Amino acid sequence: MIHLPVVKAADRKFEADPDKAPKEDLREELFQLEKEGELEVIRVPDNYIELKTKYGRIKKIPVEKTWHHKSCGQCGHIPGYSTSIFWLNRQFGLDYYDPTDQTSCTAWNYYASATSNPEAQAAVAIRNFAAAHEVGYYPLIHCGTSFGHYKEVRHALVHQHELRRKVRKIMERLGKKLVVPEEIVHYSEWVLAMKDRIAERQVIDMSHITATVHPACHYHKLIEEDAIYDSEIYGAQRTAIVTGTLKALGINVGDYSTWFDCCGFGFRHILVSRDFSRSFSVQRKIEVMKEEVDPDIVVTHDTGCVTTLDQSQFAGRAHNKKVGIPVMSDSQIAALAMGAHPYKVLQLHWHNTDNKPFLTKLGLDVDKLWSEFQAEVDLIKAGKKEYMTWEDADK
Amino acid sequence: MMALDLSQNKHADVSYEEKERLFEEVKADERWHHVLYGCYECGICVASCPSARFYDFSPRVIAQAVAREDVDLIYTLMNDSIWDCSQCFSCDRCPRQNSPGQIITIMREVAVRNGLQTAKDALEGYGRIIYKIMSTGSQVSPDMLQPNAFPDWGTHVHEIAENLEEWRRALPPETLHTTETGWKVDQKTIIELYLIWHMTGVMELIEGVDEGLFMILVDVMEERLEEAGYDDVTFD
Numbered sequence A: 001m002i003h004l005p006v007v008k009a010a011d012r013k014f015e016a017d018p019d020k021a022p023k024e025d026l027r028e029e030l031f032q033l034e035k036e037g038e039l040e041v042i043r044v045p046d047n048y049i050e051l052k053t054k055y056g057r058i059k060k061i062p063v064e065k066t067w068h069h070k071s072c073g074q075c076g077h078i079p080g081y082s083t084s085i086f087w088l089n090r091q092f093g094l095d096y097y098d099p100t101d102q103t104s105c106t107a108w109n110y111y112a113s114a115t116s117n118p119e120a121q122a123a124v125a126i127r128n129f130a131a132a133h134e135v136g137y138y139p140l141i142h143c144g145t146s147f148g149h150y151k152e153v154r155h156a157l158v159h160q161h162e163l164r165r166k167v168r169k170i171m172e173r174l175g176k177k178l179v180v181p182e183e184i185v186h187y188s189e190w191v192l193a194m195k196d197r198i199a200e201r202q203v204i205d206m207s208h209i210t211a212t213v214h215p216a217c218h219y220h221k222l223i224e225e226d227a228i229y230d231s232e233i234y235g236a237q238r239t240a241i242v243t244g245t246l247k248a249l250g251i252n253v254g255d256y257s258t259w260f261d262c263c264g265f266g267f268r269h270i271l272v273s274r275d276f277s278r279s280f281s282v283q284r285k286i287e288v289m290k291e292e293v294d295p296d297i298v299v300t301h302d303t304g305c306v307t308t309l310d311q312s313q314f315a316g317r318a319h320n321k322k323v324g325i326p327v328m329s330d331s332q333i334a335a336l337a338m339g340a341h342p343y344k345v346l347q348l349h350w351h352n353t354d355n356k357p358f359l360t361k362l363g364l365d366v367d368k369l370w371s372e373f374q375a376e377v378d379l380i381k382a383g384k385k386e387y388m389t390w391e392d393a394d395k
Numbered sequence B: 001m002m003a004l005d006l007s008q009n010k011h012a013d014v015s016y017e018e019k020e021r022l023f024e025e026v027k028a029d030e031r032w033h034h035v036l037y038g039c040y041e042c043g044i045c046v047a048s049c050p051s052a053r054f055y056d057f058s059p060r061v062i063a064q065a066v067a068r069e070d071v072d073l074i075y076t077l078m079n080d081s082i083w084d085c086s087q088c089f090s091c092d093r094c095p096r097q098n099s100p101g102q103i104i105t106i107m108r109e110v111a112v113r114n115g116l117q118t119a120k121d122a123l124e125g126y127g128r129i130i131y132k133i134m135s136t137g138s139q140v141s142p143d144m145l146q147p148n149a150f151p152d153w154g155t156h157v158h159e160i161a162e163n164l165e166e167w168r169r170a171l172p173p174e175t176l177h178t179t180e181t182g183w184k185v186d187q188k189t190i191i192e193l194y195l196i197w198h199m200t201g202v203m204e205l206i207e208g209v210d211e212g213l214f215m216i217l218v219d220v221m222e223e224r225l226e227e228a229g230y231d232d233v234t235f236d
Helices: A026-036 A071-077 A080-091 A108-113 A118-134 A143-157 A163-175 A189-193 A196-201 A243-248 A276-293 A303-319 A330-337 A355-359 A366-381 B017-026 B050-054 B059-067 B069-076 B101-111 B117-122 B126-136 B154-169 B187-200 B204-208 B212-229
Strands: A040-042 A048-052 A058-063 A064-070 A138-139 A178-180 A210-214 A252-254 A297-300 A327-328
Touching: A026 A040, A026 A143, A040 A196, A040 A303, A048 A108, A048 A189, A058 A189, A058 B154, A064 A118, A064 A303, A071 A080, A071 A303, A071 B101, A080 A189, A080 A330, A108 B101, A108 B126, A118 A163, A118 A178, A118 B187, A138 A143, A138 A189, A143 A163, A143 A178, A143 A303, A163 A355, A163 B187, A189 A196, A189 A243, A189 A330, A196 A243, A196 A330, A210 A243, A243 A252, A243 A330, A252 A303, A276 B050, A297 A303, A297 A330, A303 A327, A327 A330, A327 B069, A327 B204, A366 B154, B017 B069, B017 B101, B059 B069, B059 B101, B069 B101, B101 B204, B126 B212, B187 B212, B204 B212
Parallel strands: A040 A178, A064 A138, A210 A252, A210 A297, A297 A327
Antiparallel strands: A048 A058
């Protein structure tokens, strides 16, 4: 018998060597183009945290001076998502900017209908980046698709001289410069970078909670070399995003066999062919999670994923499917762990699948919390208050 | 499962030269040389594809058809399969470095640019979304959460629609009190967006797939542009 030295998979560690990365470091080319006068690079502000990407390169994640590139889907349909991101910034006393000089990336429409073209898409991106740069803040992208799309745009601008020329001309007409961020940063990378500070201020024990994670396709499949990886999370064989944050909060993260699958969003499908989105989401994601892990919660980090995984369960229930797992973003879970109000801050009444059992399991008095929120709404309805403020949210 | 119709009866047939012309447009895209390198026929793209599980759709067929330059099949796919793709880019796992999803992005653009009837059909019902994104810069908005638009999302959509105004005011960030857009957007920002649409020819694409929608959008945009002092900007 031949004895081969067998290394147990669990004992193996894959340390990525950036010098052996199979893909270019786009940042080097960006700085070269800047030297040649082709564009201007927006630098990450001084206060940043370093994380590692897929091939072991360092990515700088700004802690503050962040310009929040909001998501149309989050702000429109699940507004507690972005509210939680802002709440976290406020809790840490960080300097951030919530702009009104911002459009969406318009990429949802581009992927859905193709009624756009690369120069329009690039011009929309650069217009937003320029707006951030003009007020001295650094873009932090809330949406997974905006993040992936902007990485694609940056890649195209670096490699396509003609596209740069066209976009520069458009920016000149708008009175703006062609500016490109040194790093394209997703908010969930910021949450991950802040995980230890969040855990230090955790007031709700989550060690008895089991979660499943759904990673957003456009986060880790588009320009995959720019996603965050960590040898301590999945042995660096999958992105560490969200999972790393949850583990820092003491949450047990359960694995399941369709982890890599998309959520079923489909861009066009979620709006006009929802039979596909519902079926895929329920049958390939929620039911598999339920059967293999039976988690208390699904945590993800993108607009479309929260929407599809959450909303699709209503129809699944009508068909006696194994559904009934609440869905939230990592920003909402992080805020909840730090004591944010489930309705005033997390705004969970905009979500569909019943999340009361989850909140109750955390020891929260759901009825009392809801009545606190309802009291604020009653004041607004009675004309005694125009808006609920941040101070009201923390009462 | 819906079957992929290869009989070519589903859409208007055109001459071989016309099919070749459309394919040449696909190949002329600057991205073309970064999305197709060949095909091992390994099927990894199909295994990871969500649309392949629920439609008779295959990213491998797309990659192979364009690699072989089979213009008849490419024309058939351009009139059918490309609209099944989820654009998730799971197929970027391809060991040959192909991106069937991005090949489809380019094919969709060509289909829209040439006003193919099947593109119009695929986007039927999508017009209100195009209107929203083009006119406001926001893809979806709170006031789109109406029971008749999302009947399969259950009774909570009724509750949101009934309480929309107050629930939006009960959001702490000051930018989120809006109902017609996801957040408060400056007038200047919208004008800059319209100028981008104007300079990049995007409105011509919309005219090609929905002339009625195009006319409504032009009215809205030209009025706001004129108010902002851009009398010379027209979409004709």
